[in-house]
Amino acid sequence: MFEWMAWTTPVAVFFTCIVLMLIGMTVWEIRSPTTLRKGFLPMATTRGDRLFIGLLLAAYINLVFVGAAEWMAELMSLEQEPSVWISFVISMFALVLVMRKG
Secondary structure, eight states, X not given: OOTTSOOOHHXXXXXXXXXXXXXXXXXXXXXXXXXXXXXXXXXOBOHHHHHHHHHHHHHHHHHHHHHHHHHHHHHTTOSSOOOHHHHHHHHHHHHHHHHHHO
């Protein structure tokens, strides 16, 4: 059923991080209800809103990286495509940025 999915270590780590974030945010919300806050995003958001926006951003960063990996390898004359760990680190940095400053 899941033969089409490339279940590699980075993919498993990415989804594990998402699940752990959702569990952590649920516990945090129960212990300390959130309030609206205005950051660099063009609207007032709660922690949950920023998590959702950050997860979407992280997913898009990873999809773009995977889609452009062959092109990047050609452009930089690499023997193989760049590691997906690069996109994982970039996407987690973007998620943290949205959560803290969004």
